[in-house]
Amino acid sequence: xxxxxxxxxxxxxxxxxxxxxxxxxxxxxxHKVYLxxxxxxxxxxxxxxxxGYHFQPTKNWxxxxxxxxxxNGIYHLFYQYNPKGAVWGNIVxxxxxxxxxxxxxxxxxxxxxxxxxxxxxxxSGSATILPGNKPVIMYTGIIDKNNTQVQNYAVPAxxxxxxxxxxxxxxxxxxxxADESINMTAFRDPTTAWLGRRRSRDFKNWVKAKHPLHTVAxxxxxxxxxxxxxxxxxxxxxxxxxxxxxVKHVLKVSLDATRxxxxxxxxxxxxxxxxxxxxxxxxxxxxxxYDYGNFYASKSFFDPAKNRRVLWGWANESDAVMxxxxxxxxxIQLIPRTIVLDPSGKQLLQWPIEELETLRGNRVELxxxxxxxxxxxxxxxxxxxxxxxxxIFSFGSLDKAEPFDPSWDRYDAQKLCSQKGSTVQGGVGxxxxxxxxxxxxxxxxxxxxxxxxxxxxxxxxxxxxxxRSSLADKSGTYRPSFAGFVDVDLADxxxxxxxxxxxxxxxxxxxxxxxxxxxxxxxTLAIYENAHLYAFNNGTETVxxxxxxxxSMERPGLxxx
Amino acid sequence: xxxxxxxxxxxxxxxxxxxxKDQNLIETTCKNTPNYQLCIxxxxxxxxxxxxxxxxxxxxxxxxxxxxxxxxxNAIQKLKGSRPELRNPLNECTKGYNAILEADVPExxxxxxxxxxxxxxxxxxxxxxxxxxxxxxxxxxxxxxxxLNKAVxxxxxxxxxxxxxxx
Numbered sequence: 001x002x003x004x005x006x007x008x009x010x011x012x013x014x015x016x017x018x019x020x021x022x023x024x025x026x027x028x029x030x031h032k033v034y035l036x037x038x039x040x041x042x043x044x045x046x047x048x049x050x051x052g053y054h055f056q057p058t059k060n061w062x063x064x065x066x067x068x069x070x071x072n073g074i075y076h077l078f079y080q081y082n083p084k085g086a087v088w089g090n091i092v093x094x095x096x097x098x099x100x101x102x103x104x105x106x107x108x109x110x111x112x113x114x115x116x117x118x119x120x121x122x123x124s125g126s127a128t129i130l131p132g133n134k135p136v137i138m139y140t141g142i143i144d145k146n147n148t149q150v151q152n153y154a155v156p157a158x159x160x161x162x163x164x165x166x167x168x169x170x171x172x173x174x175x176x177x178a179d180e181s182i183n184m185t186a187f188r189d190p191t192t193a194w195l196g197r198r199r200s201r202d203f204k205n206w207v208k209a210k211h212p213l214h215t216v217a218x219x220x221x222x223x224x225x226x227x228x229x230x231x232x233x234x235x236x237x238x239x240x241x242x243x244x245x246x247v248k249h250v251l252k253v254s255l256d257a258t259r260x261x262x263x264x265x266x267x268x269x270x271x272x273x274x275x276x277x278x279x280x281x282x283x284x285x286x287x288x289x290y291d292y293g294n295f296y297a298s299k300s301f302f303d304p305a306k307n308r309r310v311l312w313g314w315a316n317e318s319d320a321v322m323x324x325x326x327x328x329x330x331x332i333q334l335i336p337r338t339i340v341l342d343p344s345g346k347q348l349l350q351w352p353i354e355e356l357e358t359l360r361g362n363r364v365e366l367x368x369x370x371x372x373x374x375x376x377x378x379x380x381x382x383x384x385x386x387x388x389x390x391x392i393f394s395f396g397s398l399d400k401a402e403p404f405d406p407s408w409d410r411y412d413a414q415k416l417c418s419q420k421g422s423t424v425q426g427g428v429g430x431x432x433x434x435x436x437x438x439x440x441x442x443x444x445x446x447x448x449x450x451x452x453x454x455x456x457x458x459x460x461x462x463x464x465x466x467x468r469s470s471l472a473d474k475s476g477t478y479r480p481s482f483a484g485f486v487d488v489d490l491a492d493x494x495x496x497x498x499x500x501x502x503x504x505x506x507x508x509x510x511x512x513x514x515x516x517x518x519x520x521x522x523x524t525l526a527i528y529e530n531a532h533l534y535a536f537n538n539g540t541e542t543v544x545x546x547x548x549x550x551x552s553m554e555r556p557g558l559x560x561x
Numbered sequence: 562x563x564x565x566x567x568x569x570x571x572x573x574x575x576x577x578x579x580x581x582k583d584q585n586l587i588e589t590t591c592k593n594t595p596n597y598q599l600c601i602x603x604x605x606x607x608x609x610x611x612x613x614x615x616x617x618x619x620x621x622x623x624x625x626x627x628x629x630x631x632x633x634x635n636a637i638q639k640l641k642g643s644r645p646e647l648r649n650p651l652n653e654c655t656k657g658y659n660a661i662l663e664a665d666v667p668e669x670x671x672x673x674x675x676x677x678x679x680x681x682x683x684x685x686x687x688x689x690x691x692x693x694x695x696x697x698x699x700x701x702x703x704x705x706x707x708x709l710n711k712a713v714x715x716x717x718x719x720x721x722x723x724x725x726x727x728x
Contacts, residue, residue: 087664088680089671121675147676220728256679256728321687322660475693
């Protein structure tokens, strides 16, 4: 009897061993090895990378956020959606509503191809509340299979429906058609106000401006422009129509060629109808970005309920399309962020909206923990795969900071991060967090700082590195070492970091929102209860965790079900 | 006679010079791809490459990807019968080629015809990745699909390079 039992147990591991090594001479990549024998709960393989608290519909492809607005107590988000599959195509404007920007209720699609002026597609656009509290949507319509694009508008069918479920497209569409002087196939994504070559006083009649608002040669196609004022004093947002006073303006464009977004801060000359970037601004591929990672097609809106400007951005998937088809969805919206002008006036600051904090659950806190070189400290007691972490690191001295080699490109943070990853020892840094880490660090996504000495200044590099994020077959898949420089005064010898971790996304904010980086990752081991979170230091200078607070994040009650 | 002469000159003007311009467009476009010979060969084999623009050349190349991917998918089906011991990697490859044919190619075609070329680039970039993922399923030297995977990959990479001109 005893022998028989022993035999049974003996067979089991041998079976596994055979399966793994003699599987027909084939290297069975651990592409789908999610089931861990120690797993507490069963895993739905297809949904292991769905986010817990980020905006996404229940299935299918999404891309650009469209027409975000606040109207009569309700926040609206429209977004590009494919009702038929998990890749881009057959695009319609899907629509969700919310009272708090966190819980979202799906309503019927707002705009679908239905008229001659949009029968081949209803692409990105904006919403505006016109005087008299009248919302209107402007969107790009595709009218034929020859890339011809026009600008249309739509208005609510019933203004007393708080959810604005139904939208009408008046017959006097299209509102704007490209003329010969414009490339008709690169004429998209209208933003309200008067961006581009068209101006309108009454919104119905558009006149081509004599000159574009702003141009930069050699940057390729621009899309999803955004143009808005920011207050020079204080942190209140401003309605888009504000032109004068203590304001500067921000112009943001998304560049097709790099899939990155860039912004400049400058002044809008109302008389000349021109935007002039500030003198120290870098315009184009080397300029400031909202986010140095996976963040695109962003759109902002003014929220009059809380007097703030809120930014939406889209992150696509970084896995293979085959995986997207299998899991049945692709694309998420990132957590909405408030935008304000940094007191220096040189850049913007972003921070997750305060309503996100209502999802914070179980909390753990650490204070005054030291990290010597090579040490890491595990943060336990929360659901680390669905978490919000805020930490302040401090260090005694900057003397050990490694020199910034003059041959390095000062505008290519990503290249520097790929060469100097989290395991490459340094002077002051690398230190930070290891997110979505497996127990033996076969998988991890580090978010960290490294400080360099540059003559009499210091340069701070912030990285969010997907290189080792997953054991799944990496051939040709996208595992970038996203990075940005942080323009921060190190006089108090502290650096802060906040990371929002949510299964397949890590959104990080350095120095209270000076530098933001979003990564998409697909761990196979570091999932659910098997994910770990560490603070680490690989620099010779000792680093201290002044204060670390971490929360489990709950799921919103409503997410587009 | 004069009318005939004028008409002939008009026809030569309409068809003679544009052909030269088209050849130049094909050559310039192909020079910006990782495989000039393959690009030239594929485009010239298609009569639609005359009198079209860069997006049109892109569509021709995407069509070539589609044809070769179909051929590969058919080959995979046959191999499932003749090489049952390779069933697992072949099943994974089927998923990859289904992704190419049912998602990447249609996405690229829609994006090129309607004018948002970055999604066409995404489609062709993924198409290339799927071939590599398929090839990697097999132990070194044991893949029966190497030639076909490489063909689809090369065509996808050329298509992607053509599309990048539109960004």
